[in-house]
Amino acid sequence: MKITTVTLNNTKSNALKYWVLLLLFIFxxxxxxxxxTIIVTNHVIDAQLKNQIFKYPVNYTKKHIKDFTFTELSYxxxxxxxxxxxxxxxxxxxxxxxxxxxxxxxxxxxxxxxSLKKTDEKDLGWVLSDDRSEEQEVILPHYFYVPRxxxxxxxxxxxxxxxxxxxxxxxxxxxxLNYNTGKxxxxxxxxxxxxxxKIGGELQLGYQLKENxxxxxxxxxxxxxxxxxxxYKDTHSNVEGNPDTYLRFNTGYGRIINYFKSxxxxxxxxxxxxxxxxxxLGYNFSTNNTKFTVLYYNQKSDNNFYSDVFDNPDNxxxxxxxxTNHAELFALHxxxxxxxxxxxxxDKSKAQNYDLKNNGYNYKNSLNAISWLSAVSQKTGSHIDYxxxxxxxxxxxxxxxxxxxxxxxxxxxxxxxxGSRDFSFGKSKLNSxxxxxxxxxxxxxxxxxxxxxxxxxAFLNEVIIHDYVVSTTNYFAPxxxxxxxxxxxxxxxxxxFTNFKEKIALKKQNDYTAIINTNTTYWIQCGVQLNY
Numbered sequence: 001m002k003i004t005t006v007t008l009n010n011t012k013s014n015a016l017k018y019w020v021l022l023l024l025f026i027f028x029x030x031x032x033x034x035x036x037t038i039i040v041t042n043h044v045i046d047a048q049l050k051n052q053i054f055k056y057p058v059n060y061t062k063k064h065i066k067d068f069t070f071t072e073l074s075y076x077x078x079x080x081x082x083x084x085x086x087x088x089x090x091x092x093x094x095x096x097x098x099x100x101x102x103x104x105x106x107x108x109x110x111x112x113x114x115s116l117k118k119t120d121e122k123d124l125g126w127v128l129s130d131d132r133s134e135e136q137e138v139i140l141p142h143y144f145y146v147p148r149x150x151x152x153x154x155x156x157x158x159x160x161x162x163x164x165x166x167x168x169x170x171x172x173x174x175x176x177l178n179y180n181t182g183k184x185x186x187x188x189x190x191x192x193x194x195x196x197x198k199i200g201g202e203l204q205l206g207y208q209l210k211e212n213x214x215x216x217x218x219x220x221x222x223x224x225x226x227x228x229x230x231x232y233k234d235t236h237s238n239v240e241g242n243p244d245t246y247l248r249f250n251t252g253y254g255r256i257i258n259y260f261k262s263x264x265x266x267x268x269x270x271x272x273x274x275x276x277x278x279x280x281l282g283y284n285f286s287t288n289n290t291k292f293t294v295l296y297y298n299q300k301s302d303n304n305f306y307s308d309v310f311d312n313p314d315n316x317x318x319x320x321x322x323x324t325n326h327a328e329l330f331a332l333h334x335x336x337x338x339x340x341x342x343x344x345x346x347d348k349s350k351a352q353n354y355d356l357k358n359n360g361y362n363y364k365n366s367l368n369a370i371s372w373l374s375a376v377s378q379k380t381g382s383h384i385d386y387x388x389x390x391x392x393x394x395x396x397x398x399x400x401x402x403x404x405x406x407x408x409x410x411x412x413x414x415x416x417x418x419g420s421r422d423f424s425f426g427k428s429k430l431n432s433x434x435x436x437x438x439x440x441x442x443x444x445x446x447x448x449x450x451x452x453x454x455x456x457x458a459f460l461n462e463v464i465i466h467d468y469v470v471s472t473t474n475y476f477a478p479x480x481x482x483x484x485x486x487x488x489x490x491x492x493x494x495x496x497f498t499n500f501k502e503k504i505a506l507k508k509q510n511d512y513t514a515i516i517n518t519n520t521t522y523w524i525q526c527g528v529q530l531n532y
Contacts, residue, residue: 184196444472473505
């Protein structure tokens with residue numbers, strides 16, 4: 001397998017250099033002095049626990065976690081056939097990942113993540129932003145589009161890190177920082193280039209009430225911006241007489257502006273800015289064998305679209321205000337060689353899109369989701385004797401474009417079971433993990449009235465109806481992961497892995513006669529890890 005070297009153009013900053021130096025320092029300098037009490041591996045059996053440690057480190061300051069690091073190189077090929085519209089037909093991804101957790105002699109806990117990803121997308125139409133409809137029913141408004149398909153070349157760089165410590169017998173702190181940057185380029189007229197940047201931080205403060213009881217609070221703030229530009233090499237393509245290449249602007253989910261021009265000397269550059277803040281409270285109970293965490297946070301974000309690259313309030317045209325309420329429960333219990341982990345989440349968000357020029361709201365959505373993930377396992381040392389799990393996701397989502405008179409409700413239930421086991425061969429071992437998911441669309445609706453007089457009917461017929469039919473079609477999604485690990489020198493382990501996933505369309509649950517591709521969508525991934 002050939003791993004392509006990834007380069008990032010026009011996205012460098014001094015912040016990246018300092019973050020890289022910090023993570024390299026963390027990954028290479030600190031050593032363990034305390035007795036190990038919690039062992040975390042880069043495996044599905046520890047995914048829930050590792051997620052808690054990195055998301056809410058203030059709860060894991062007293063119990064020592066064994067230091068761990070993994071680095072990974074992987075390649076993934078994705079063939080999208082049964083899929084929503086605003087996604088590429090084929091995707092090739094090359095990725096480098098690194099993750100580490102370390103404790104110093106003075107009991108400071110340091111942790112970090114590094115991700116570098118290059119993606120080649122083939123035949124992507126109907127969207128000229130960096131959003132994709134693969135994992136979301138409707139992408140956010142405020143984007144240009146043309147129906148004509150073309151290839152994209154994308155680069156994404158993400159880095160995050162943090163620290164935590166008990167300051168006194170009662171007070172503990174944790175802090176996290178993250179920086180993301182990316183470049184997204186379409187290789188055909190119109191030729192958009194998107195440069196995105198996001199930086200954010202979070203502070204967590206915990207107070208030990210009694211020996212095993214802690215309350216904690218968190219505050220988070222992040223800011224992101226996207227500098228968007230497009231250019232036609234062939235200016236004759238951008239006329240209404242060429243509907244496949246004529247540039248249009250989506251400002252809702254059905255409201256289309258056929259002509260949208262920058263305010264700054266007919267420039268073809270635009271700016272997106274988003275501010276996001278979060279505040280939350282939680283409670284944690286912890287013993288050697290039992291951990292229980294419950295938390296709630298409220299998150300607010302303002303996503304603003306400017307009709308030029310200068311951050312001038314006079315040129316702000318559209319804004320999306322989103323409020324999200326999140327509640328979460330995590331529980332872990334160990335006995336003998338067995339353990340059970342469970343995570344229950346509830347998310348409720350509302351968003352409204354305000355058009356400053358027309359002085360009114362034109363789009364809103366309401367997204368509700370309940371998810372439950374639970375797994376029971378038994379381990380003998382590092383050997384997984386067995387693992388069984390259940391995954392359930394229930395969603396109630398509504399999208400309403402007032403100006404286009406578009407009202408969509410999509411309700412669904414996604415259920416899955418999974419299992420895992422190790423097979424030992426002397427020093428080496430083979431792990432096999434299988435999962436089976438079933439997606440069930442529930443009672444849903446689509447009501448649309450074309451207020452454009454037929455000039456924008458293509459978006460309704462080709463995107464809105466198409467995606468609604470896909471979202472209301474049953475599908476079966478099996479997956480298989482094979483991992484072969486072999487210990488080498490200095491307590492390091494080399495792991496070769498491969499993943500295979502499918503999405504198989506079953507039965508349509510609506511009366512629309514829209515023709516969709518029901519051939520199987522599939523993903524193939526392979527790679528190598530070094531764990532130590």
